[in-house]
Amino acid sequence: MNLATISLAYLKARSLNTLxxxxxxxxxxxxxxxxxxxxxxxxxxxxxxxxxxxxxxxAKGSPMQVILSSIYALDVPTGNIPYTQAQEIAxxxxxxxxxxxxLGDSYKGxxxxxxxxxxxxxxxxxxxxxxxxxxxxxxxxxxxxxxRLNLKLGDRFHGSHGMGESGEAHEEHPYVVVGxxxxxxxxxxxxVICSVESVWAMHASHHEIKDISDIANRLKDxxxxxxxxxxxYASPIAAAMLxxxxxxxxxxxxxxxxxxxxxxxxxxxVGVDVLRGFALVLVFSAGLSVFIALYNALNERRYDLAVxxxxxxxPRTLLxxxxxxxxxxxxxxxxxxxxxxxxxxxxxxxxxxxxQQVSVTGWTWVKEEWWVLxxxxxxxxxxxxxxxxxxxRTDIAGTLARG
Amino acid sequence: MFSLRxxxxxxxxxxxxTVPEWQARQGEQWLMLGPSGSGKTTLLHVLAGILRPxxxxxTVADQDMMALSSSATDRFRGKNIGIxxxxxHLIDSLTVMRNLLLAQYMAGEAQDAARVRDxxxxxxxxxxxxxxPHELSHGQAQRVAVARAVVNxxxxxxxxxxxxxxxxxxxxxxxxxxxxxxxxxxxxxxxxTHDQRIKSRVANHYELKGAA
Numbered sequence: 001m002n003l004a005t006i007s008l009a010y011l012k013a014r015s016l017n018t019l020x021x022x023x024x025x026x027x028x029x030x031x032x033x034x035x036x037x038x039x040x041x042x043x044x045x046x047x048x049x050x051x052x053x054x055x056x057x058x059a060k061g062s063p064m065q066v067i068l069s070s071i072y073a074l075d076v077p078t079g080n081i082p083y084t085q086a087q088e089i090a091x092x093x094x095x096x097x098x099x100x101x102x103l104g105d106s107y108k109g110x111x112x113x114x115x116x117x118x119x120x121x122x123x124x125x126x127x128x129x130x131x132x133x134x135x136x137x138x139x140x141x142x143x144x145x146x147x148r149l150n151l152k153l154g155d156r157f158h159g160s161h162g163m164g165e166s167g168e169a170h171e172e173h174p175y176v177v178v179g180x181x182x183x184x185x186x187x188x189x190x191x192v193i194c195s196v197e198s199v200w201a202m203h204a205s206h207h208e209i210k211d212i213s214d215i216a217n218r219l220k221d222x223x224x225x226x227x228x229x230x231x232x233y234a235s236p237i238a239a240a241m242l243x244x245x246x247x248x249x250x251x252x253x254x255x256x257x258x259x260x261x262x263x264x265x266x267x268x269x270v271g272v273d274v275l276r277g278f279a280l281v282l283v284f285s286a287g288l289s290v291f292i293a294l295y296n297a298l299n300e301r302r303y304d305l306a307v308x309x310x311x312x313x314x315p316r317t318l319l320x321x322x323x324x325x326x327x328x329x330x331x332x333x334x335x336x337x338x339x340x341x342x343x344x345x346x347x348x349x350x351x352x353x354x355x356q357q358v359s360v361t362g363w364t365w366v367k368e369e370w371w372v373l374x375x376x377x378x379x380x381x382x383x384x385x386x387x388x389x390x391x392x393r394t395d396i397a398g399t400l401a402r403g
Numbered sequence: 404m405f406s407l408r409x410x411x412x413x414x415x416x417x418x419x420x421t422v423p424e425w426q427a428r429q430g431e432q433w434l435m436l437g438p439s440g441s442g443k444t445t446l447l448h449v450l451a452g453i454l455r456p457x458x459x460x461x462t463v464a465d466q467d468m469m470a471l472s473s474s475a476t477d478r479f480r481g482k483n484i485g486i487x488x489x490x491x492h493l494i495d496s497l498t499v500m501r502n503l504l505l506a507q508y509m510a511g512e513a514q515d516a517a518r519v520r521d522x523x524x525x526x527x528x529x530x531x532x533x534x535x536p537h538e539l540s541h542g543q544a545q546r547v548a549v550a551r552a553v554v555n556x557x558x559x560x561x562x563x564x565x566x567x568x569x570x571x572x573x574x575x576x577x578x579x580x581x582x583x584x585x586x587x588x589x590x591x592x593x594x595x596t597h598d599q600r601i602k603s604r605v606a607n608h609y610e611l612k613g614a615a
Contacts, residue, residue: 001501001504001505001508001514002508005501006497006505009496009497009501010496012496013495013496303490303492304492304494304496306492307488307492307494308494308505308509309453309477310451310453310480310486310488311481311505311506311509311510311551312477312478312480312481312482312506312509312510312511313477313481313509314474314477314478315473315474315477316474317509396448396453397445397448397453397454400444400448400453400488400492401444401445401448
C-alpha cells in the first residue's frame with residue numbers, strides 16, 4: 001500500500017466520473033497528437049521530396065501548381081514547355097543538374113512520369129526487383145503502386161490520358177513492368193516511371209508516327225515537349241540569376257519549391273492552429289472537470305482524510321495523495337490519448353493511401369509527444385492543487401467532532 | 404502513562420474543557436464519564452494529540468505533547484495511540500485488509516500483512532479481510548475499527564462512546580473486546596462514555612465536571 005494504490009482505489013470507487021475525466025483528457029491529447037503526427041510527417045515528406053531541388057521550370061500559370069504537380073504529384077500540370085527552350089536552360093552555366101519530366105498520363109490513379117535515370121538517382125531509388133527501363137514503353141513502378149494495383153514484373157498495362165481514372169486509354173501501346181522500386185518514403189512510391197520517349201510515344205499518333213521504337217529521332221525538335229524541369233543550382237549565385245533568366249526569356253516560369261511550400265504551409269497552418277486551439281480547449285475543460293471532481297470528492301472524503309490524520313498521516317501526505325490522484329488521472333488520460341492519436345493517424349493514413357494522397361502512419365513517435373504527456377500531467381497537477389491544499393488544511397478535531 | 408495538569412481548552416474564548424489533574428499508569432483501564440457537552444470528545448482529542456489545548460500540561464508515554472511540532476505529533480500519534488471513533492469512519496474505498504494496512508502505512512510502520520491477519524483473527528474477522536466496509540454489519544465494522552486502532556500495538560487506546568446505541572448483549576461484547584485487546588497489547592485504555600451500563604466493569608473512573 002502506498003499513495004499510488006490509495007489514489008487508484010479512490011479513482012476506482014467513483015469509476016464513472018474517473019472514466020469521464022480520462023476520456024475528456026484523452027480526446028484532447030489525441031487531437032493534439034494526431035495534428036503533431038500529421039503535420040510532422042507531411043512536413044518531413046514534403047521536405048524529402050523537394051530535397052536538392054532548387055528550382056522548377058514549368059509552363060506559365062500558378063507557381064504553386066507547378067510545384068505541386070511536378071515535385072509532389074498532387075495537382076495537375078499547368079501545361080507543357082518546349083523541348084528546345086528547356087534544353088537551353090538545362091545547359092545554362094548556373095545549372096548543375098536538370099531533370100526533365102513529361103507528365104500527363106496515369107494508370108488507375110498512379111501518375112506516369114516520363115523522365116531520365118537521373119530522376120531515380122536524385123531520390124536514391126533502389127530496385128526491389130527487376131531492372132531500370134532501357135527501351136521505350138518499359139516502366140519502373142513505385143512500391144505503393146505495385147502493392148495497390150498488384151502489378152508484377154512482366155505485367156502489361158495501358159496508360160490513359162489525364163490524371164483521373166476515366167481518361168481515354170492509349171490502347172495501341174501497352175507499358176511493360178521491368179522494375180519495382182523499394183519503398184523510399186518519397187513521391188517515387190506513388191509513381192509509374194519511364195523514359196520521356198515512352199510518354200512521347202503515347203502521343204505519337206498525333207504526329208502520324210507508327211514505329212515508336214525510335215521515337216526520339218523521328219519527332220522533330222519542335223514537336224517534342226517536357227512538362228517541367230527539376231533544377232539543382234551549381235552555385236548560390238544561380239538563385240539570383242536563373243529565375244530571372246527563365247521568366248524573362250521564355251514562355252516558361254521558374255517556381256521555387258522552398259518559397260511555394262512555405263506559402264502552402266502558412267495556408268494549411270491556419271487550419272492546424274484552429275484545430276490545435278480546439279484541442280487545447282478540450283484539454284483545459286478536462287482539467288476543469290478533474291478539478292471539479294476532486295473538489296466535490298473532498299466533501300465525501302473529509303472524514304477519510306481526518307481519519308488518515310488520526311492514523312498518523314501528516315498534512316503533506318494528504319496533499320501528496322490528492323496531487324497524486326490528479327496526476328494519475330492525467331497520466332492515464334494522456335497515455336490513452338497518445339494511443340488514440342496514433343490509432344487515428346494510422347486510420348487517416350489508410351484513408352489517404354486509398355485516395356492516392358501523401359500518406360501518414362501511426363507507427364512512429366514524435367519527440368514532441370513527450371511534451372504533450374507533460375502538458376497532460378501538468379493539467380492534472382494544477383487541477384488538483386486547490387483540492388490538495390484543502391486536504392492539507394484538514395481540521396481533524398473539528399471534522400471528527402461534527403460527526 | 405499519561406498525565407494531565409491544569410488543562411483548559413476554549414473555543415472563541417468560551418471554555419469547553421477543564422481538567423485540573425488526571426494521571427494514569429501503563430496498562431490501566433479507565434472510563435471517562437460525564438454528561439454530554441462536558442467535553443469528553445474534546446478531552447479525547449487532547450489525549451490523542453489531535454487537539455492542542457489552550458493551556459496546561461499534557462504528557463503521554465513520557466512525551467510532553469505540548470513540546471512536539473505538529474508533524475512530530477502526527478508521527479507520535481500514529482505509532483503510540485490507537486483511536487476508535489464513535490462513528491468508526493472506516494474508509495469505504497479500501498478493503499478491510501487495506502484499511503488496516505493503511506494504519507501501518509500512515510504511521511510510518513512497515514506494512515505487515517501477517518500482523519493484520521493475526522489481529523483480524525483475534526477479532527474473529529479473518530474471513531472478512533477482502534470485504535468492503537459497507538458490506539459489513541455494524542458489529543463487524545466496529546471490530547474492524549478496533550482492529551485498526553490496535554494494529555500498531557499502541558501504548559494508549561482511546562474509544563469514543565463505543566457502546567452507545569447498542570443493545571445490552573452487544574454492549575457487553577464490545578466492552579469485552581476493548582478490554583481484551585487493550586490487555587493484549589498492554590495499552591492503557593480510556594473509554595469516553597455516558598453509558599451507565601458499563602460503569603461496574605471498569606475499575607478506574609474519571610468524572611468530567613464540565614467547563615467551569
